[in-house]
Amino acid sequence: xxxxxxxxxxxxxxxxxxxxxxxxxxxxxxxxxxxxxxxxxxxxxxxxxxxxxxxxxxxxxxxxxxxxxxxxxxxxxxxxxxxxxxxxxxxxxxxxxxxxxxxxxxxxxxxxxxxxxxxxxxxxxxxxxxxxxxxxxxxxxxxxxxxxxxxxxxxxxxxxxxxxxxxxxxxxxxxxxxxxxxxxxxxxxxxxxxxxxxxxxxxxxxxxxxxxxxxxxxxxxxxxxxxxxxxxxxxxxxxxxxxxxxxxxxxxxxxxxxxxxxxxxxxxxxxxxxxxxxxxxxxxxxxxxxxxxxxxxxxxxxxxxxxxxxxxxxxxxxxxxxxxxxxxxxxxxxxxxxxxxxxxxxxxxxxxxxxxxxxxxxxxxxxxxxxxxxxxxxxxxxxxxxxxx
Numbered sequence: 286x287x288x289x290x291x292x293x294x295x296x297x298x299x300x301x302x303x304x305x306x307x308x309x310x311x312x313x314x315x316x317x318x319x320x321x322x323x324x325x326x327x328x329x330x331x332x333x334x335x336x337x338x339x340x341x342x343x344x345x346x347x348x349x350x351x352x353x354x355x356x357x358x359x360x361x362x363x364x365x366x367x368x369x370x371x372x373x374x375x376x377x378x379x380x381x382x383x384x385x386x387x388x389x390x391x392x393x394x395x396x397x398x399x400x401x402x403x404x405x406x407x408x409x410x411x412x413x414x415x416x417x418x419x420x421x422x423x424x425x426x427x428x429x430x431x432x433x434x435x436x437x438x439x440x441x442x443x444x445x446x447x448x449x450x451x452x453x454x455x456x457x458x459x460x461x462x463x464x465x466x467x468x469x470x471x472x473x474x475x476x477x478x479x480x481x482x483x484x485x486x487x488x489x490x491x492x493x494x495x496x497x498x499x500x501x502x503x504x505x506x507x508x509x510x511x512x513x514x515x516x517x518x519x520x521x522x523x524x525x526x527x528x529x530x531x532x533x534x535x536x537x538x539x540x541x542x543x544x545x546x547x548x549x550x551x552x553x554x555x556x557x558x559x560x561x562x563x564x565x566x567x568x569x570x571x572x573x574x575x576x577x578x579x580x581x582x583x584x585x586x587x588x589x590x591x592x593x594x595x596x597x598x599x600x601x602x603x604x605x606x607x608x609x610x611x612x613x614x615x616x617x618x619x620x621x622x623x624x625x626x627x628x629x630x631x632x633x634x635x636x637x638x639x640x641x642x643x644x645x646x647x648x649x650x651x652x653x654x655x656x657x658x659x660x661x662x663x664x665x666x667x668x669x670x671x672x673x674x
Contacts, residue, residue, distance in 0.1 A: 303412035303449045304510040305442065305471030308517065312484075316467050316516060319486050327467075327507070327518050331540040333569025335506035356606040361649030363422035363598065366631035370426050379637040381529045381554055386425055387630040388599035389446055391533065391557050396526040398435045398496050402533045402557065403446040404428070404455070410445035410600055412509070417444070418600040421607075425631025428454050436483075436493045439464040440535025441519035442471055442507050445600055449475060463491060463498045467517035471509070487520060499523040501546045503537035505570050523550040532556045532584060536596065538569045539576040543583035552585045555626075555636045561597025561610035571596075571603075574613030578621055588623040591636040598630070598646070608650040615644065 300306075308316055316322055366372075369384065377394055384392040388410075389403040406428045411417020428451065437460050440446050447468070455462075456476040461483060464472065469484040483491040485500040492498075500520040507517040522533045523546070532546070532553045547553075560577035572580060574594070581592045597610035611627055618625040626634055628641040 300510065301412055302474070303444075305447075306474040307510075308467045308470045312467065312470060313516070316518075319466060319518075321487055321518070327516070329504045329506075329540075330502045330542050331504055331538075333504055333538055335567070335570050356651045357601045357604065358421060358651070359607050359646070359649040360651045363649060364629055364645055365422050365425050366629045369631040369633065370430055372633045373432075377633075377635050379635050380526075381531075381637065382633050382635050383531075383555055383557075383593060383626070384425075384633040385557075385593060385595065385628055385630060387420070387422060388597075389440070389533075389535070389557075389559065389595045391593070391595065392431070392434075393524065393531050393555075395496060395524065395529050395531065398494050398526065399433065400436050400438060400496065400498075400524055400531075401431075401434045401460075402438045402522070403440055403535070404437060404451050405445060405448040406451045406454070407448040410443075410448065410602075412444065412449075418602055420599055421601065422599060422630055434458070434460045436461045436463055436496065436498065438462075438498065438522050438524070438533065439468055440503070440522065440533065441465060441505060442468050442509050442517050443536070444509065445602065446535065447471065447509075452477065461493050463493070463500075463522070465500055465518035465520040467507075470517070485520070486518065495526060497523075497525045499525075499550060501532075501550070502540075502542050503535050504540045504542075505536045505538070521546070523553075525550070529554050532558075534558045534572075534577075534580065534595070536562075536571060537580075539572050539580060541583075543580045544586075547584035547586055553590050555591045555593055556581050556584050557593045557595050559596035560594040560614050561605075562600075562602040563605065563610075564603045566604075574610050575617045578614060578617035578623060581623060582621060588621055590624070591640060592618065592623055592625045594625065594627065606651065608646045608652070611644070611646050615642075 380396045382394040390405050391402045393400045406424050409417045409419050452475050461481050463483045466486045469482045487500050487502045490499040503519050503521045505519040507519050521535050524531050530553045536559050558577045560574045563571040563573045594614045626640045629645050
């Protein structure tokens with residue numbers, strides 16, 4: 286071994302475990318062969334800037350403003366559904382059941398198979414246990430109580446989507462991991478064996494226990510360590526059985542490719558779409574509620590299926606008020622005549638049945654604590670069954 290290679294190995298050994306690992310060897314060679322990799326980085330389907338636009342000083346003033354910070358967290362306790370475990374013990378009547386665990390973590394039960402998207406059970410979405418965004422509500426049930434999972438799907442390697450303690454816990458099970466190209470390097474460092482990895486580029490598919498999983502484009506970026514080399518891909522995902530299809534957006538800015546994904550893989554029983562942590566400071570890589578609803582319509586070719594808003598409520602990641610993503614999605618869905626599910630964290634629902642649409646977040650939002658008048662509940666689209674969450 287040469288002195289330079291020895292030094293490189295020593296530096297890698299000092300890298301914090303939470304930072305994961307950089308792709309090397311055949312994995313890096315495969316990345317370089319990807320049609321979506323150019324000039325040393327993965328490229329977005331539509332050009333966009335990952336970092337804050339405009340003045341960083343102005344952004345800092347906005348983000349750390351005392352009054353704004355108060356509105357970015359709930360004033361009361363977020364009500365987590367108390368009987369998730371018992372509810373999951375019964376099979377879904379229609380073969381498809383969805384349980385939002387908070388943020389982008391979703392359990393999808395599809396015709397007897399179980400898919401866990403972006404599982405984050407950790408207390409903070411951060412490489413450190415003592416700093417970084419802390420969860421605003423507890424997980425609905427312990428990870429060990431969830432039971433067997435056929436496949437874990439990861440959208441990209443940011444800390445609020447790829448969580449070290451969660452992956453380490455799942456590494457000791459028989460689950461398969463479907464991840465975007467390059468992300469497997471992190472998982473292998475954390476104890477996941479290579480034979481349980483399905484590492485995909487956009488438009489590639491794999492089969493797991495009768496399910497077809499396809500990585501589809503998204504408009505975002507990647508990175509966990511001190512340097513962001515754009516050597517790991519980000520993706521949205523389509524999961525299909527013989528009887529059902531679901532879509533998970535991961536993190537993404539709006540782009541015209543949603544219509545293409547819907548044409549090639551849809552329509553979907555349910556779309557799980559990022560509608561939180563948006564800002565005018567980074568408009569290219571996260572969607573507003575209105576853009577999320579537009580993406581849903583593009584994917585479905587109109588107001589079909591059910592939209593589940595994700596990426597909100599659990600972590601404080603952007604300057605907008607805590608409850609704003611839910612209110613914005615409800616209003617946009619009402620205008621478009623689209624069916625939307627807004628469950629408490631941990632409340633399972635079946636897209637073919639009654640949908641949870643009760644605005645449970647309003648009593649605990651900061652606006653209520655400040656004495657402001659909360660908006661009137663938005664009526665569900667005509668013909669959509671509803672139930673209080």
